[in-house]
Amino acid sequence: MSATAVRALSYENINPHVKTAKYAVRGELAVRSEEYRAKLAKGEGKDLPFDTVIAANIGNPQQLDQKPITFFRQVASIMENPELLEKEEVLTSGLGYKPDVVARAKKLLAAVKSVGAYSQSHGAPAIRESVAKFIERRDGYPAEADHIYLSAGASSGVNTLLHIISSKPETGILVPIPQYPLYTATLAVLDARVVPYYLDESQAWGTNLGEIKSAYDKAVAEGTDVKAIVIINPGNPTGASLPAEDIRSVLEFAAEKKLVVMADEVYQTNVFQGEFISFKKALRDLQKEVPKKFDNIELASLHSVSKGMVGECGHRGGYFELIGFDEKVAAEIYKFISIQLCPPVMGQCIVEMMVNPPKEGEPSYELYKQEYDGIFEGLKKRAHALYDAFKQMEGVSCNTPAGSMYLFPTITIPAKAIAQAKKEGRAPDEFYCFRLLDATGVCVVAGSGFGQKEGTLHFRTTFLAPGTDWVGRIVKFHKEFMDEFRD
Amino acid sequence: MSATAVRALSYENINPHVKTAKYAVRGELAVRSEEYRAKLAKGEGKDLPFDTVIAANIGNPQQLDQKPITFFRQVASIMENPELLEKEEVLTSGLGYKPDVVARAKKLLAAVKSVGAYSQSHGAPAIRESVAKFIERRDGYPAEADHIYLSAGASSGVNTLLHIISSKPETGILVPIPQYPLYTATLAVLDARVVPYYLDESQAWGTNLGEIKSAYDKAVAEGTDVKAIVIINPGNPTGASLPAEDIRSVLEFAAEKKLVVMADEVYQTNVFQGEFISFKKALRDLQKEVPKKFDNIELASLHSVSKGMVGECGHRGGYFELIGFDEKVAAEIYKFISIQLCPPVMGQCIVEMMVNPPKEGEPSYELYKQEYDGIFEGLKKRAHALYDAFKQMEGVSCNTPAGSMYLFPTITIPAKAIAQAKKEGRAPDEFYCFRLLDATGVCVVAGSGFGQKEGTLHFRTTFLAPGTDWVGRIVKFHKEFMDEFRD
Numbered sequence: 009m010s011a012t013a014v015r016a017l018s019y020e021n022i023n024p025h026v027k028t029a030k031y032a033v034r035g036e037l038a039v040r041s042e043e044y045r046a047k048l049a050k051g052e053g054k055d056l057p058f059d060t061v062i063a064a065n066i067g068n069p070q071q072l073d074q075k076p077i078t079f080f081r082q083v084a085s086i087m088e089n090p091e092l093l094e095k096e097e098v099l100t101s102g103l104g105y106k107p108d109v110v111a112r113a114k115k116l117l118a119a120v121k122s123v124g125a126y127s128q129s130h131g132a133p134a135i136r137e138s139v140a141k142f143i144e145r146r147d148g149y150p151a152e153a154d155h156i157y158l159s160a161g162a163s164s165g166v167n168t169l170l171h172i173i174s175s176k177p178e179t180g181i182l183v184p185i186p187q188y189p190l191y192t193a194t195l196a197v198l199d200a201r202v203v204p205y206y207l208d209e210s211q212a213w214g215t216n217l218g219e220i221k222s223a224y225d226k227a228v229a230e231g232t233d234v235k236a237i238v239i240i241n242p243g244n245p246t247g248a249s250l251p252a253e254d255i256r257s258v259l260e261f262a263a264e265k266k267l268v269v270m271a272d273e274v275y276q277t278n279v280f281q282g283e284f285i286s287f288k289k290a291l292r293d294l295q296k297e298v299p300k301k302f303d304n305i306e307l308a309s310l311h312s313v314s315k316g317m318v319g320e321c322g323h324r325g326g327y328f329e330l331i332g333f334d335e336k337v338a339a340e341i342y343k344f345i346s347i348q349l350c351p352p353v354m355g356q357c358i359v360e361m362m363v364n365p366p367k368e369g370e371p372s373y374e375l376y377k378q379e380y381d382g383i384f385e386g387l388k389k390r391a392h393a394l395y396d397a398f399k400q401m402e403g404v405s406c407n408t409p410a411g412s413m414y415l416f417p418t419i420t421i422p423a424k425a426i427a428q429a430k431k432e433g434r435a436p437d438e439f440y441c442f443r444l445l446d447a448t449g450v451c452v453v454a455g456s457g458f459g460q461k462e463g464t465l466h467f468r469t470t471f472l473a474p475g476t477d478w479v480g481r482i483v484k485f486h487k488e489f490m491d492e493f494r495d
Numbered sequence: 496m497s498a499t500a501v502r503a504l505s506y507e508n509i510n511p512h513v514k515t516a517k518y519a520v521r522g523e524l525a526v527r528s529e530e531y532r533a534k535l536a537k538g539e540g541k542d543l544p545f546d547t548v549i550a551a552n553i554g555n556p557q558q559l560d561q562k563p564i565t566f567f568r569q570v571a572s573i574m575e576n577p578e579l580l581e582k583e584e585v586l587t588s589g590l591g592y593k594p595d596v597v598a599r600a601k602k603l604l605a606a607v608k609s610v611g612a613y614s615q616s617h618g619a620p621a622i623r624e625s626v627a628k629f630i631e632r633r634d635g636y637p638a639e640a641d642h643i644y645l646s647a648g649a650s651s652g653v654n655t656l657l658h659i660i661s662s663k664p665e666t667g668i669l670v671p672i673p674q675y676p677l678y679t680a681t682l683a684v685l686d687a688r689v690v691p692y693y694l695d696e697s698q699a700w701g702t703n704l705g706e707i708k709s710a711y712d713k714a715v716a717e718g719t720d721v722k723a724i725v726i727i728n729p730g731n732p733t734g735a736s737l738p739a740e741d742i743r744s745v746l747e748f749a750a751e752k753k754l755v756v757m758a759d760e761v762y763q764t765n766v767f768q769g770e771f772i773s774f775k776k777a778l779r780d781l782q783k784e785v786p787k788k789f790d791n792i793e794l795a796s797l798h799s800v801s802k803g804m805v806g807e808c809g810h811r812g813g814y815f816e817l818i819g820f821d822e823k824v825a826a827e828i829y830k831f832i833s834i835q836l837c838p839p840v841m842g843q844c845i846v847e848m849m850v851n852p853p854k855e856g857e858p859s860y861e862l863y864k865q866e867y868d869g870i871f872e873g874l875k876k877r878a879h880a881l882y883d884a885f886k887q888m889e890g891v892s893c894n895t896p897a898g899s900m901y902l903f904p905t906i907t908i909p910a911k912a913i914a915q916a917k918k919e920g921r922a923p924d925e926f927y928c929f930r931l932l933d934a935t936g937v938c939v940v941a942g943s944g945f946g947q948k949e950g951t952l953h954f955r956t957t958f959l960a961p962g963t964d965w966v967g968r969i970v971k972f973h974k975e976f977m978d979e980f981r982d
Binding site: 013014015016017018019021022023024026027029031033034035042046066068069070071076078081082084085086087088089091092095098102103120121122123124125126127128129160161163164167171172173174175190193194197235236266267268303304306314319320321322323324332333334336337340343344346347348349350351352353354355 | 500501502503504505506508509510511513514516518520521522529553555556557558563565568569571572573574575576578579582585589590607608609610611612613614615616620647648650651654658659660661662677680681684722723753754755790791793801806807808809810811819820821823824827830831833834835836837838839840841842
């Protein structure tokens, strides 16, 4: 045994691709905020200049007091304890469960047998059927249960798809910048290439076809085998909601260059401006309008129970639909996910309820609608309160809230602050975010964690935290920060 | 666009390492059995020579009528619908929930806030604490919550650990043969090397140190950088339960060669012969007895809610404990799991209840004990019924049931059957298993799916299916098969 290596594993000899991966959403800032939270919870931290920590770094609504949708959880409680069905009288009169709650629990139990049993690797057949019907209703085009793959949140679906596509170190995937770092982190682990294309902040963070083309051409010139393009719509971290023409131009480009389209559509119900258009619908429209050109396009569309008004992050439910994939490729996807057996079965059940909620006229509808709309309006209101605050802040500019759960303002900070950041060995936006956390307890994520154009600075904040007090904390901090470093 | 490649992805150009991976537990046999099951469920399949499909291919107890443990599911039902706590009177008198059910639900809700909220990447702190205390009670040595990583079943933990260890194509991991194919499949995807070491069927499928040594030496001679050794105890697919001396000799070898020890201990409560000794306990004992030699050994021990008497596969809960790992390596593990956010939170709660079930004297204890013991005795009884049947079958031999959920008999079949298998392009044991399925509806997994010594044939069967009728089906089939192919 040498003196330097007493163990089998050291930072030096583990998987270098894991080391390369970066995932700022749960990085150093988040860790420090958790330390503050733990300190306060223990009654310590009298020295801290705040009394609560605001986790605006991650879209985790139920950690921030968002109440789950009653129908989902009543059904889930029966799924966990099916013996409750033997006391239907107690359920309905004692606990106030409506008949459609009981009926749904019975239907889902028939579909999965037990939430404690493994399902098929890509999910219980009846749940995949229900997802297919939802997609048909949403888009007005057929969908097939065999092409639906349930997953442990959308993250697991992204992991699966990138595993299949990344065949060699030269494989490249077009990824929007800024992006949710799941993409760059997973590609780092897979030792494949990120081909970054910048979103256009001046056009409400839309996709710019010229930008995509030049990113593609540059990558090809460098020997990259570009196989796919990722789009996150509505946008994370940008808060954008793509217009029809952006979606079409991406599909045109993908058809022309033969690229798999990975549409991350987990925020499809979080749209405050315009309407959500799925890539599937846009593709089917194009296929009708333009003969042949779009016949062989491959599209994977991802969805999740973690976002929207559902917010059931902890249940790890999601799905992806494969459109136009070769059957032999789909068989390899099936085998790959089989190695991890199956996605959480309760998460699958929540997916089913998300895509097939109580309908008008059904007993649970009214409460469902009231809760759903209440969450939607609350998110919209807080998005605008935050946006209004950003508008007043010196050196801060932000696009109008359009979709998802985030705002991603640009910040311009004094040269002295940038110099201080450099002195402390931090990116300037990271420096700003640490200062914000230390002064206010508000945890956001620095723009550098998502990627941003050289020379620009941003941060991402959710608008999930209740109340508006914390928005005031940001405004006050920002003024003091600007004053402190003013030239 | 060329005529041969109309799409971006084809079987030819996707990730070759995914293609190389094999996972027979959910392979072609399992798929065919599902087709039979679907046919029978639709009222079709009058032509089939059986009326039920018996899924003896996978350890999925609740798919096979094993009832979940009442305490776990009562608590889980409240976790899903915390509003039930506002009607405690209905819970206790109407539904018969005991006070300790209500208390546990409150405690776990305080720990996770909501089962719909993301937890820390490695699990809720209070649950990790509870796991650490369990390990202390089990082994009589301290354990730390900071070294516990909750995971989506043990499979996800194995995936994480192999990702960290596999740093290059020359990285090798000693894997027992036969093995649960999660290991070989994951190493194939990671493009790392399996270093197979054969278990000793003549010694109740124990580990044979000479065998491990020669496998290691051969690998090193071939330029493999052997970094870790996997042990599955109790054994999958072998049904073995390792004696103390086997465990010690593996630890001695690991210390000598500086190997990470990965102890897959998911069947730790499924022991019918002797007692379970954890690698952690064995290591701490050795560290006390022998100064220095074992100081720097790295051990990862995995556990799961899917097995034991819990059988909550669909909840995807599990954990691993890291012992002796470098802090910087642990930090990379934390980052890696963060990319997928967190394990299912209800699965985490089931882990907590598994490691901290009702105690003697508590209101739910009696029923818990009765259910737990009932499942244990049922498994043991069926294991022996199956074993007794195998003893009577011509050309079949099997070790005494000792642990886990499986038997792995050797089969000797006539040369004519082997010739027929060859004609049909199948391995002989696969051929046998397909014949068994087609004739009886009983689905097992061929030994070749786990690896076996050249020239030997096996199959793995669970003993979870209720009743013994299906055992009779196997006996009858086997006789007919032997008669058909007799020389």
